[in-house]
Amino acid sequence: MVKRATTPYHGRMNNENTIPITKVLVTGMSGLIGGVVGRELSQRGYEVSALNRQDVSGYPTTRASITDADAIRPAFEGIDCVVHMAAYLGPADASQLSVNIEGTYNVYEAAKYAGVKRFVFGSSGATQMRYEVDEPFLSMIEARYDDIPEPTPRVYHSSPPRPGNMYGVAKLAGEAMGRYYSETHGMSVICIRLGRVTAENEPDSPRNAAVYLSHRDAAQIVWRCVEAPTDVRYGIVYGVSNNRTRFRDLEHTTKLIGYVPQDGWTW
């Protein structure tokens, strides 16, 4: 059951506190999350284009793999903001590192050369997934609601990394790159550790209900990043819906970018 919250849905913010952004490039827009957030940004009035291996219907697309540093460069001309969602989700192998680390490096480099002002990086909860094997999180994610202590324990973005797989390692590398580009090249970078988004918009297990991220909340958290205040130079935020067994912190997310989930799942 998705609980509908009463959070008001703000109109697009455009004032002296936000970076002037008109043109947004979305990588991986043929993917589930890339599609959801790309369409949302388009509806909010941004000029959205795609960097994608295949054409994205309805959007100007530069067809290239992010592993090809030269081929992707033209996509970044005139771009104010990059939303980098392209990722290789397969098993750990050379392809995964090539796409998720070298590809991400190529995207940051191209953004830097194009003078991109803000970079939104699609990171993942896989960066800290191993907390889930320890209590109290283990019981929580098995939806033993009676066992949830008050106050509810959380995993914080600032806790030590505990990647659950090489995908999580690659995302940590992408976050670290973001810090580097933010500090040395003046590009504002916000990394979202995204929860589980499914085509059906429903979680398929107790564990995935704990980290569920609805389409609507995924769309919101990305535009919140795009429209976050200019003085947000670097940040890592968790992005999940307000699920009953949620163990990922959202206080920092709300504080940094104003995100308040509208949805939440109770398994």
Place this chain on the structure above:
Amino acid sequence: MVKRATTPYHGRMNNENTIPITKVLVTGMSGLIGGVVGRELSQRGYEVSALNRQDVSGYPTTRASITDADAIRPAFEGIDCVVHMAAYLGPADASQLSVNIEGTYNVYEAAKYAGVKRFVFGSSGATQMRYEVDEPFLSMIEARYDDIPEPTPRVYHSSPPRPGNMYGVAKLAGEAMGRYYSETHGMSVICIRLGRVTAENEPDSPRNAAVYLSHRDAAQIVWRCVEAPTDVRYGIVYGVSNNRTRFRDLEHTTKLIGYVPQDGWTW
């Protein structure tokens, strides 16, 4: 001037609290640090072999690049402990990511398949180098001794990563891999954020005097990692000498592995 400390130099530890280690594989042993630590381990009685692109005189060498996952595998047969010092120190480019990230992944994978018990990873202070652009560290590293507050401020391994370059990003990725292999494959992993080691065994600037690591201290910190207690399953430690303007924390290093620097530089 190198200050000689009075720290006793312990003999090789071998008791019920340490992992039984006989055979140690050193990667990058033709390099400065790899050579220093490889010779030290050999003198302490370990059977040291090398994984290196070129032959390492006096040591059995498997000649291969760590970027070649298949070619390096034979080097790991029967190995108890890996000391991974091979790294690409050139400018940020595809080679750097390939060697420092994919190569490191290949080394971890080969170690996992060979049943290696302990993995010592040569990380770098580049992972947090951007702290140096802020006070109070900025003044300290310029050797303005009068400006050093008491107690002396430190950068801790647990502070958020602030890589100064893509080399630092790659080392953060290698540390995160270590955590992953430690938690999911039972391999003990200790990452050393090494300071500046020079062929002359002297720093060449005030900044490098702050992060100076003598040959003797480099040798010590690595054998301390090899001989650290069995229950050390994962750790990140700073490795520098006890320099006058030292801002990198060593308390955690001493606590975790017993390292106490014998040297220290005053510029």
